[in-house]
Amino acid sequence: xxxxxxxxxxxxxxxxxxxxxxxxxxxxxxxxxxxxxxxxxxxxxxxxxxxxxxxxxxxxxxxxxxxxxxxxxxxxxxxxxxxxxxxxxxxxxxxxxxxxxxxxxxxxxxxxxxxxxxxxxxxxxxxxxxxxxxxxxxxxxxxxxxxxxxxxxxxxxxxxxxxxxxxxxxxxxxxxxxxxxxxxxxxxxxxxxxxxxxxxxxxxxxxxxxxxxxxxxxxxxxxxxxxxxxxxxxxxxxxxxxxxxxxxxxxxxxxxxxxxxxxxxxxxxxxxxxxxxxxxxxxxxxxxxxxxxxxxxxxxxxxxxxxxxxxxxxxxxxxxxx
Amino acid sequence: xxxxxxxxxxxxxxxxxxxxxxxxxxxxxxxxxxxxxxxxxxxxxxxxxxxxxxxxxxxxxxxxxxxxxxxxxxxxxxxxxxxxxxxxxxxxxxxxxxxxxxxxxxxxxxxxxxxxxxxxxxxxxxxxxxxxxxxxxxxxxxxxxxxxxxxxxxxxxxxxxxxxxxxxxxxxxxxxxxxxxxxxxxxxxxxxxxxxxxxxxxxxxxxxxxxxxxxxxxxxxxxxxxxxxxxxxxxxxxxxxxxxxxxxxxxxxxxxxxxxxxxxxxxxxxxxxxxxxxxxxxxxxxxxxxxxxxxxxxxxxxxxxx
Numbered sequence: 001x002x003x004x005x006x007x008x009x010x011x012x013x014x015x016x017x018x019x020x021x022x023x024x025x026x027x028x029x030x031x032x033x034x035x036x037x038x039x040x041x042x043x044x045x046x047x048x049x050x051x052x053x054x055x056x057x058x059x060x061x062x063x064x065x066x067x068x069x070x071x072x073x074x075x076x077x078x079x080x081x082x083x084x085x086x087x088x089x090x091x092x093x094x095x096x097x098x099x100x101x102x103x104x105x106x107x108x109x110x111x112x113x114x115x116x117x118x119x120x121x122x123x124x125x126x127x128x129x130x131x132x133x134x135x136x137x138x139x140x141x142x143x144x145x146x147x148x149x150x151x152x153x154x155x156x157x158x159x160x161x162x163x164x165x166x167x168x169x170x171x172x173x174x175x176x177x178x179x180x181x182x183x184x185x186x187x188x189x190x191x192x193x194x195x196x197x198x199x200x201x202x203x204x205x206x207x208x209x210x211x212x213x214x215x216x217x218x219x220x221x222x223x224x225x226x227x228x229x230x231x232x233x234x235x236x237x238x239x240x241x242x243x244x245x246x247x248x249x250x251x252x253x254x255x256x257x258x259x260x261x262x263x264x265x266x267x268x269x270x271x272x273x274x275x276x277x278x279x280x281x282x283x284x285x286x287x288x289x290x291x292x293x294x295x296x297x298x299x300x301x302x303x304x305x306x307x308x309x310x311x312x313x314x315x316x317x318x319x320x321x322x
Numbered sequence: 323x324x325x326x327x328x329x330x331x332x333x334x335x336x337x338x339x340x341x342x343x344x345x346x347x348x349x350x351x352x353x354x355x356x357x358x359x360x361x362x363x364x365x366x367x368x369x370x371x372x373x374x375x376x377x378x379x380x381x382x383x384x385x386x387x388x389x390x391x392x393x394x395x396x397x398x399x400x401x402x403x404x405x406x407x408x409x410x411x412x413x414x415x416x417x418x419x420x421x422x423x424x425x426x427x428x429x430x431x432x433x434x435x436x437x438x439x440x441x442x443x444x445x446x447x448x449x450x451x452x453x454x455x456x457x458x459x460x461x462x463x464x465x466x467x468x469x470x471x472x473x474x475x476x477x478x479x480x481x482x483x484x485x486x487x488x489x490x491x492x493x494x495x496x497x498x499x500x501x502x503x504x505x506x507x508x509x510x511x512x513x514x515x516x517x518x519x520x521x522x523x524x525x526x527x528x529x530x531x532x533x534x535x536x537x538x539x540x541x542x543x544x545x546x547x548x549x550x551x552x553x554x555x556x557x558x559x560x561x562x563x564x565x566x567x568x569x570x571x572x573x574x575x576x577x578x579x580x581x582x583x584x585x586x587x588x589x590x591x592x593x594x595x596x597x598x599x600x601x602x603x604x605x606x607x608x609x610x611x612x613x614x615x616x617x618x619x620x621x622x623x624x625x626x627x628x
Contacts, residue, residue, distance in 0.1 A: 057419065130551060131609060305421065
């Protein structure tokens, strides 16, 4: 095992242990904090497939995160009022909400990705941002699900064998999904598909020259990436019991990118490290000063200018797979 | 009455368009010359608005406020360029996005620190208050007409600056070959700072002028920034002419869409539904236009280089 693997395993164990320690020491608030870490890490594991492996700097993943959130909110509110969704009676259960989130965001990603991936570089950044804003404005001007006020989740969706109203159960569900997503990320990275995806980031012309077309590979990666981020959005809505349009807004896209860079781009556990550090900073700075975003900005600026490679880059040395 | 409404909305669209042009021109210039994507451009817009509102409140003169907005935004731009942005030219776009995202957090929270969370208000200068009678019986606010005139004048001035002056020649040379003009003895660091400050001043001007129409508050810059991105993507990144045409297109399409779409839909479906669906569709309209243009021309209407 190399150092990165060991550090990644320690990080995951620490995240797993945090809510149990919190519970036994009588600080149940930290269970919610750990759940928030796991969910944000999950969202950035999704983005990391497009951004880290594929080099596709999507500045619009908030759209998928928010679509996931609305999927969970819509399933929950329809189940509570016994109303059908698109003509079907759906149970208020998390797997159903995740499926709906993945399908809806996958379709949006397929259409917007097919248009955005015709471009590259800075065009791609701006276009993904613009499409995400389009979804955002649609959500706030569509009155059926709360519009600008957002959508409350009065009763969390259920999960077989768990009581989702209990914070610890929700954490375990989120952590389980995070592990599954990390497994998917790892499988993709070592697969032939992942090799082609990473190669098309490094040298598009050569990939085309050996007979692989980069476009469909990137599109598939973009869609998978969107689906994982959407499931994270669904969990985020359950955690907060509220779907806010700000989940769809552009600062969320920026935050997801920040998590990845903080942790270390294209690394398996980069998003986990990034999310843990970000949530801790948010909590710690937020407790120190009302102006925490100012200092968060300064810290981020310092990381970009002086600590390239993120925390895992500092702790585990240069990535080998580049 | 209907034609008067349409003329009025066309002018609103034009006013919105020239304001977007002031933002987009700076962004596209900075990208064209330095290859930098600057998310913090919206913060410079906000700084212009805050400088104008606070100086105007302090001295009682809108015009002094306008001058202050230009100076404050240009100075903020120059300081940021020298301290942060300069280190980012050689980095990839991801680092640029992240660093300028951090700058937004710093500027937004810093402004809230200095001015508090309540919006400031800026009055339209007395010389420009009132309305003008337009042919066809409509009347239109003089101040909005003045914004259109200023925007068109700046567009003309930028054209002259870039095509007729020595500075413009250097900017064009910088767009086509950065290393070469450095090798020819042009002080490229100063040139970059000047271009950045110029772009910042244009954003500050836009912020100050719009500040008299809306409230001046933290976060006012980012929605405009994203529309300016749409503009330069449509126009072709690096092209001032593209930014001008893209800005007018976005301004007019967005404004007219909000008025016309619900009315058109009302002829097909019932009015209450038409109003909500129309509003939702209208807010997406410019992004749909952008997608259509990119489907045909992936590098925008007037792509520079290539």
